[in-house]
Amino acid sequence: MDNFVSTIQTVPLNHYLILSSIIFTIGVIGVLIRRNAIIIFMSVELMLNAVNLLLTAFSAYSGDAAGQVFVFFIMALAAAEVAVGLAIIVMVYRNTSSVDINILNRLKW
Amino acid sequence: MILFYLVSLLTITFSLLVIFTKNPIYSVLYLIATFFTFTIHYVLLNAQFLAVVNFIVYMGAIMVLFLFVLMLMNLNKETEPMKSNLIKIIAVIAGGSLLVTLVGSFKQLSTLGISTVDKPEIGLVENLGKVLFSDFLLPFEVSSILLLSAMVGAVLLAKKDKSENG
Numbered sequence: 001m002d003n004f005v006s007t008i009q010t011v012p013l014n015h016y017l018i019l020s021s022i023i024f025t026i027g028v029i030g031v032l033i034r035r036n037a038i039i040i041f042m043s044v045e046l047m048l049n050a051v052n053l054l055l056t057a058f059s060a061y062s063g064d065a066a067g068q069v070f071v072f073f074i075m076a077l078a079a080a081e082v083a084v085g086l087a088i089i090v091m092v093y094r095n096t097s098s099v100d101i102n103i104l105n106r107l108k109w
Numbered sequence: 110m111i112l113f114y115l116v117s118l119l120t121i122t123f124s125l126l127v128i129f130t131k132n133p134i135y136s137v138l139y140l141i142a143t144f145f146t147f148t149i150h151y152v153l154l155n156a157q158f159l160a161v162v163n164f165i166v167y168m169g170a171i172m173v174l175f176l177f178v179l180m181l182m183n184l185n186k187e188t189e190p191m192k193s194n195l196i197k198i199i200a201v202i203a204g205g206s207l208l209v210t211l212v213g214s215f216k217q218l219s220t221l222g223i224s225t226v227d228k229p230e231i232g233l234v235e236n237l238g239k240v241l242f243s244d245f246l247l248p249f250e251v252s253s254i255l256l257l258s259a260m261v262g263a264v265l266l267a268k269k270d271k272s273e274n275g
């Protein structure tokens with residue numbers, strides 16, 4: 001246990017900031033370059049996780065437990081979001097036999 | 110110290126593989142590996158409660174849901190829709206600009222150079238449970254209503270329409 005604590009004491013908080021921004025950016029690029037709706041959904045999960053990691057790092061470095069409670073709520077929200085989102089994707093696949101988001105242009109005029 | 114950079118490298122590699130792999134099944138498997146490295150990050154931050162919750166909720170529940178839906182859909186590399194190379198290059202440039210902007214703004218922050226941990230025990234289950242059930246009791250109960258409504262909504266959406274099947 002003391003081993004872990006001494007480990008994070010030597011890592012600057014800026015490195016957690018940079019790591020989280022890199023992963024968030026990878027999520028953004030994933031949303032932009034793919035057309036499969038499930039992969040886009042997984043990229044959104046990546047972005048959520050980057051924010052979770054950053055909140056946890058801030059909470060651990062400032063000694064405030066509220067940040068980690070927020071991360072717990074975000075995880076509960078992500079579970080609800082994934083359930084509803086995947087149900088919508090299943091509905092789309094049943095109606096169009098595809099998960100290509102370029103088919104979903106009927107709201108465009 | 111070296112462990113953090115090693116795990117960070119693994120995290121970035123796996124998340125890049127998630128978005129650049131053609132086959133969606135491999136994407137989900139790489140996403141599971143990414144979430145496992147996130148669990149290691151939480152353990153390194155001494156946030157053990159979040160490490161366990163991340164392991165159970167993300168790697169257990171959410172990823173099984175993704176795999177189930179993918180296997181229901183019978184997708185493979187041949188049916189995978191891909192964007193043109195021009196759009197890919199533009200997207201990577203846009204993402205790179207976002208990253209450069211974020212990192213450039215972090216360079217201006219000088220107060221974030223702290224590297225001390227005041228109370229290393231805040232991430233333990235006992236401590237977080239006390240906070241969760243005293244200061245955050247109302248949001249905790251409201252989140253149960255959120256989960257219930259999400260469950261009802263998912264069942265309603267995924268249910269087959271009876272009028273179509275006769």
